[in-house]
Amino acid sequence: MEPRLFRQVLGRFATGVTVVTTGTLEDFHGMTANAFASVSLDPPLVLVVVGRKARTCQRIPQFRAFGVNILKADQAFLSDWFAGRFGSQDELSPDLQLYTAATGTPLLEGTAAQLDCRLYQSHPAGDHIIFVGEVRHLRMEEEVVEPLLFFASRYHRLGEPLTVTPPRS
Numbered sequence: 001m002e003p004r005l006f007r008q009v010l011g012r013f014a015t016g017v018t019v020v021t022t023g024t025l026e027d028f029h030g031m032t033a034n035a036f037a038s039v040s041l042d043p044p045l046v047l048v049v050v051g052r053k054a055r056t057c058q059r060i061p062q063f064r065a066f067g068v069n070i071l072k073a074d075q076a077f078l079s080d081w082f083a084g085r086f087g088s089q090d091e092l093s094p095d096l097q098l099y100t101a102a103t104g105t106p107l108l109e110g111t112a113a114q115l116d117c118r119l120y121q122s123h124p125a126g127d128h129i130i131f132v133g134e135v136r137h138l139r140m141e142e143e144v145v146e147p148l149l150f151f152a153s154r155y156h157r158l159g160e161p162l163t164v165t166p167p168r169s
């Protein structure tokens, strides 16, 4: 299969954008990830899929925990920042603050929502690892804020909500 086509086809699936955080307040690291999904309600599980070459791939098993920070529409620069497009990902953008909740993982203040997860399972999958986390703490902005979207290799905002009209028989 042609890898470029594979990537292009996967890019037709629109996603939100998260920053996966690991470590401690003193030893912080963030990595942009759109391969995030909910898994189970009881127990509350989510997953992130991380490339084997990413530093985050070593750090999640090391700290046995990770954070998922859901970005807002006006935070595309943070997505680029934590994808390493502006240099170091370990430094924090000046308008960001960290806090810790249950696991000690640093979470990003000012993002749309944050999930603090204990590592529950790891599943090797080709050149990536699927990390399943048990959610130990949740926080979100009270107002529903516009999410950052990623589609066809570009950032987007939400359009208008759709009304579903059944097909005429």
Ligand SMILES: Cc1cc2nc3c(=O)[nH]c(=O)nc-3n(C[C@H](O)[C@H](O)[C@H](O)COP(=O)(O)O)c2cc1C
Residues within 6 Å of the ligand: 017, 030, 031, 032, 033, 034, 035, 036, 049, 050, 051, 053, 054, 055, 056, 057, 079, 080, 082, 083, 084, 089, 150
């Ligand atoms: C929008 C976007 C989504 C991304 N999603 C993922 C992802 O789900 N998993 C992944 O391993 N890398 C993903 N990346 C790439 C990583 O963010 C990038 O390789 C990062 O520098 C890895 O960080 P680390 O090696 O310091 O952990 C994404 C990048 C962007 C811009």
